[in-house]
Every structure is written in C-alpha cells, then in structure tokens.
Amino acid sequence: MPEHSFSPIEGKLDRFTIDSDLLNNNLGDPTVREVIVHIPPSGLEIIDQGHQLPVLIYLAPFTSSGLARAGWKAFAETLPQRHERLVREDKMSPTILVLPDCFTSLGGNQFVDSGIMGQWSTWLHQSLKPEISARYPTNGRFGLFGKSSGGFGALHNAIHHPEEWQAIATHSGDVGFDLLYRSEFSNTATQINKQNGVENFLRYVKQCGKLSGDDFHALMTCAMAASYDSKTEHSHSYGIRLPFDLETCILDDALWKNWLAFDPLTSIEQNINSLKSLDLLFIDCGNKDQYGIQYGSRLMVRMLREHNIEHFWEEFDGSHSGIEYRLDYSMPMLAEALQI
DSSP: OOOOOOOOOOSEEEEEEEEOGGGOOSSOOOSEEEEEEEEOHHHHHHHHTTOOEEEEEEEOOTTOOTTGGGSOOTTOOOHHHHHHHHHHTTSSOOOEEEEEOOOOTTSOOOOSEETTTEEHHHHIIIIIHHHHHHHSOEEEEEEEEEETHHHHHHHHHHHHOTTTOSEEEEESOOOOHHHHHGGGHHHHHHHHHHTTSHHHHHHHHHHSSSOOHHHHHHHHHHHHHHHHOOSOOTTSSSOOOOSBOTTTOOBOHHHHHHHHTTSHHHHHHHTTTGGGGOSEEEEEEETTOTTOHHHHHHHHHHHHHHTTOOOEEEEESOOSSSOGGGHHHHHHHHHHHTOO
C-alpha cells in the first residue's frame, strides 16, 4: 500500500489573515484571506543567528487551496512535512514556505487580475509579499510554484511581473489553450442551457449540494472566462461572458482572442525578455496528461529554446493526477536558486 507520513511538524507553523481591497469581486467572496507559513527547524536556527531566508509561495491547483496542502491526508505528505523531510535529508535548504488561501466561488483561481474574481496577480506582489516581508526575515528573494492552475499562475506572474519573482516552477501548468479548453465548450453550453443562462447556472451550483462531473467542468469554463476576459457582461450580476454562442456553440473569435492573450504560447512571445531575468524556470508535465497539456508544453519549450531562455524541462511518465512527488525535484531547485 502507499506510504503514509506520520512525521510531526517540528518547525514553526503560523496562521494569519490579510485583508485587501485588491480582492473586491463580483462573486461575493471575502477579501480577508488566511495564510499559513511554515519554517523548518534549521530555518529557525538560521533566523536565530541573525540571517535571512528566501520565500517560496505555493499556488494551489483548481478546486484547492494552500490551506489544503497543510492538512492531513491518508497515504500522503503535507507540504510542511515535505519541506521538513527534504531539508532534513539535505536535499534542499530551508525556506519560508507560504501557503495562501486563494480559493474562489468559481472553484479555483488562475492568479490573474480579474474584474470579476479580484486582482489576484497584483495581490500576490502588493499585498502578500509585503506582509511576509514585514513578518519574517526574508532575503528579498521570492519564488512561486504550483501545479495546473497554480503552475499557470506562477508562469503568468513571472511573465508579467519579472521584477517581483526570482524563480518559478510550473508543474503541468495550463498552456496551449486551443487544445486545453475548447473541447469543454459544448458541454458547458449544454449544462448552462439547462439552467437558462450563466447567472442561473451559478445560482444552481451554489444551491445544488453536489456537482456532477459535467457541472464541474462547466463551472471551470466559467472560471476561465472570468479570468481571461477582462470586460464584463452587463446582462447579469456576475459579469461572466463566454467566448461562444450558447445556442450554436459557435466560437466568438473576438472574445476567444481575449483568452488566447493569456495563453503562455502568446504571452511569452509578446514578453520574450521577461523570463530571461529568472534564476530558475522549472517546467514539467506528464506524457499522459489527460488535458493535453504536454502538447502545449512541448510547443512552449520549443519557443524558449528558440529564444535562448534558460529553463529546466522534463516530460515524465505520468498523467495530470498524483504528481505531488514532482515537488521533490522542484522545491530543492527553487531553494537553491533563491539563495543570495
């Protein structure tokens, strides 16, 4: 059977909240967000000696939160446990590990600035970073890492705010939007039409108690629309507009172009020098990813090579699921890159 980690946390775990108007949104979600911070025992010793530590901020995948990664789970290892094990085994140097709650009522977060969901990208560097710097002795160097939506968020923020982040890791992060998202549009139209429109569908989601798989994927498409289309639809209170016609499912090319502007295949090309300042750009993806992210990742890596952007790339044998073990590779590399 799978191995379970029984190791108690021996370092420091802090929990606190941050309130920021940057997170004002159309969904009714709170602007007060909880943050967990972990420092392993050897990191506390370094601090006691008057030294500073780099910061690693974890961005959660869709349907999850940084808080969940600190919680007990059968036959699994929490992120603080992993952090302490890797440091204890001399596989990585200690860091200030930050696990923020960035969950939204649409099921997750892409960590972009959205008029519907909140200014999450700006919040990361204008609210979260200063709060961590005020509370802990950091060395001024910050890294982002995550899987899926979290991996996309790490890459997106490195592309658009290279001055704020010194290293990132994206595990199976969203890339190649044509293949990744468009296959879900017909199902989304079907589920939303059952409820007579986006607003009614979102009310149904809040009240139904348990989502079907089809409902969940339709909700995810709504979340992507709220993230990737900066303009809002005024016919309902949430403001989400979809890039296709609900009756015919025909693509609206103008609205789809708004989505594609966020695809790393587009945004890297348009901001080609942003990633050159990173001390680590870690990218990996499974060769059996059920969302087809390996194909977009291969194109992205080809682009990075063509522009001589240094990066680490690995395509491993696996899917989109059960890949937390990949953090054993990225976290030590991030910690090393963030040392002064």
